Amino acid sequence: MALREVYKPKDITEVLQLLDKYKDKGKIIAGGTDLIIDLKERAIDPEVLIDIATLEELKGIAFKGSYIEIGAATTFAEMMDHVITKEKTPALVKAARSIGSPQIRNTATIGGNICNASPAADMLPVLLALDASIILKDLEGEKTILLEQVLKGKGKIDIERNQLLSYVKFKAPVDGEGLSFEKLGFRKALAIAKIALGVFVEVENNKCKEIRIGSGAIHNRAIRESKIEDYFRGKILSDAVIEEGSELFQEEVRERLINRSSGEFKREAIKGIFTTAMKTALSTIKS
Ligand SMILES: Cc1cc2nc3c(=O)[nH]c(=O)nc-3n(C[C@H](O)[C@H](O)[C@H](O)COP(=O)(O)OP(=O)(O)OC[C@H]3O[C@@H](n4cnc5c(N)ncnc54)[C@H](O)[C@@H]3O)c2cc1C
Numbered sequence: 693m694a695l696r697e698v699y700k701p702k703d704i705t706e707v708l709q710l711l712d713k714y715k716d717k718g719k720i721i722a723g724g725t726d727l728i729i730d731l732k733e734r735a736i737d738p739e740v741l742i743d744i745a746t747l748e749e750l751k752g753i754a755f756k757g758s759y760i761e762i763g764a765a766t767t768f769a770e771m772m773d774h775v776i777t778k779e780k781t782p783a784l785v786k787a788a789r790s791i792g793s794p795q796i797r798n799t800a801t802i803g804g805n806i807c808n809a810s811p812a813a814d815m816l817p818v819l820l821a822l823d824a825s826i827i828l829k830d831l832e833g834e835k836t837i838l839l840e841q842v843l844k845g846k847g848k849i850d851i852e853r854n855q856l857l858s859y860v861k862f863k864a865p866v867d868g869e870g871l872s873f874e875k876l877g878f879r880k881a882l883a884i885a886k887i888a889l890g891v892f893v894e895v896e897n898n899k900c901k902e903i904r905i906g907s908g909a910i911h912n913r914a915i916r917e918s919k920i921e922d923y924f925r926g927k928i929l930s931d932a933v934i935e936e937g938s939e940l941f942q943e944e945v946r947e948r949l950i951n952r953s954s955g956e957f958k959r960e961a962i963k964g965i966f967t968t969a970m971k972t973a974l975s976t977i978k979s
């Protein structure tokens with residue numbers, strides 16, 4: 693199949709009609725920072741591209757009740773600059789800032805980062821920590837689904853070819869809740885995460901009422917670290933408890949990456965990066 697057309701639809705309805713018309717032959721392009729590489733490497737072979745990069749309906753960041761909604765075609769640069777993300781989720785801004793180079797951040801989108809489903813995608817750990825949902829649209833209507841439920845493996849995401857990711861939503865952290873993002877990469881400017889963590893923590897009466905830990909690049913996909921979360925729930929988050937939890941995390945990573953060349957490095961590194969992520973999340977709690 694050869695690429696024969698690039699459409700620039702005027703609105704979401706037209707995107708959905710094109711997706712329905714071309715089915716497996718059509719592919720959405722947003723910033724193109726992942727897709728163009730896939731095209732060049734012939735990893736994909738669409739006949740038609742549907743360009744959503746400038747669709748206003750898919751852009752922007754807004755408050756809806758207690759939720760923050762981010763349009764799928766919002767770029768990382770836009771997320772870094774927006775008053776809502778800057779005030780309510782500095783950890784998400786930090787994750788956006790850590791991505792690629794200024795050129796990449798000016799074009800790459802949150803929706804593309806999710807749909808590309810790289811195990812090392814930097815948005816995913818912090819969005820998992822926020823328990824984010826994604827909103828998928830097709831000609832039949834729309835459905836909301838937890839991000840955690842659609843991530844299936846390296847490059848594998850449970851989104852049909854006729855579905856458009858239209859926006860991401862999550863509850864804005866409130867008093868008593870903290871959020872952090874930490875990333876350990878090798879190269880400075882264009883580092884792809886070697887380990888990334890997002891931590892959400894809610895403290896009540898000095899104890900950990902809720903915790904969500906999203907991790908990247910230590911599994912075949914970004915995941916929630918439920919075993920480590922279970923350890924912390926109900927405990928007072930003292931230095932000793934955090935130390936014990938980080939050792940548990942180390943053991944988990946050791947078992948998971950036992951046959952991987954990067955296993956030993958990641959097992960060593962996880963302790964420090966997790967301790968920092970926990971302490972940073974706690975330090976962001978407002979009372
Ligand atoms: C030099 C370089 C450095 C990079 N550094 C990092 C880094 O540090 N951290 C990191 O996480 N990533 C990094 N990336 C990867 C990339 O920039 C991100 O994954 C980016 O967020 C992808 O977004 P995009 O808009 O460019 O997606 P595109 O390339 O346009 O699309 C990616 C995939 O998602 C699909 N898609 C896009 N939007 C939608 C939608 N709304 N609905 C349904 N499907 C959709 C496309 O069909 C395609 O399959 C880097 C890439 C490069 C080239």
